[in-house]
Amino acid sequence: MNDIESVSIDKIIENLIYLHPLLSKSLTRSIRAKTNLNPGCLYILGMLSKNEILSMSEIGCKLSMPKPHVTGQVDKLIAEEMVERLFDPHDRRIINIHMTEKGMEDFKTIKQDISKDMRERIEKLDKQKLDVLFDSTQQVRDILSEIMTDSHSPLTSCNKNQ
Amino acid sequence: MNDIESVSIDKIIENLIYLHPLLSKSLTRSIRAKTNLNPGCLYILGMLSKNEILSMSEIGCKLSMPKPHVTGQVDKLIAEEMVERLFDPHDRRIINIHMTEKGMEDFKTIKQDISKDMRERIEKLDKQKLDVLFDSTQQVRDILSEIMTDSHSPLTSCNKNQ
């Protein structure tokens, strides 16, 4: 670990600190206007759209949500018929969650609704910047996803109380 | 606006939805452990580190924080002597905020503390991925910053009640 890398990491952290409220602005705000779901539900949907099936604990672990909170959010999503519980044949303690057809459609619509404000802004970008944004969000996502998820043993590495 | 671009935007939105809770995980969590400041204070510091002087309203506008909330957060930062109020000589209604020396030092330390968890993870990345992460966070930041800030008239474009 040399100095240059250390400075880079500081800069990355600062970028992320800066980024976070901007994302809240664009996401949190509009979901409340467009749906009766919480931001938390949205994150679960986002996670489920990448991982077909996740147990309650895995959701909590991946999103750093306390387990009781996951229960509540999933309850809401079930009330909207966007996800469903699947009982695990191998271990009857485990409850697996996966998106329904309706969930996927709704999620798509929600994303479009959410993006409406942002879409107008993004549309003003020239093709080149759009490409850059596309690539860089993908890269940030991939790398953060890689390093933030405790891939080897996702559950045991989670706080027991989560 | 062609189809390819539309799909790109959808994908960008999805990346951002995915990204947000990951950032919360890395930021929100550790600041609570390391300081007695809220995440909100952290965002204000991040904004102030980019803009030397901001009025209360500008802070609220840039971070989409309701004005009353800004007051509370800035009060905390002042209690920590990390920022100070400057009275505007041209308009005595305006209160300008800017970081103190102590604030800049503390912010630096906080960033390092925050990054400690993440740093260990980031350090495991090879040089190439680190570079990619560095560049892409920077790009996402720059572009989002550009499109999310209503640059022409930051204040009037804000909700009056903020």
Next chain:
DNA sequence: AATAATAGTTATACTTTTGTAACCATTTAT
């Protein structure tokens, strides 16, 4: 000079998220 508008604060209620502890059902370990 009177009125309207702006910047910021105070007060209050509410939503969302976080944190604990206790609990049940089921599985694993001894």
Next chain:
DNA sequence: ATAAATGGTTACAAAAGTATAACTATTATT
């Protein structure tokens, strides 16, 4: 067979963020 560990739920408290309205001080408008 009994005890310990795990996955999930329930219940409750506390923190953080959001939303509104009323208010003061100051500036701009007429």
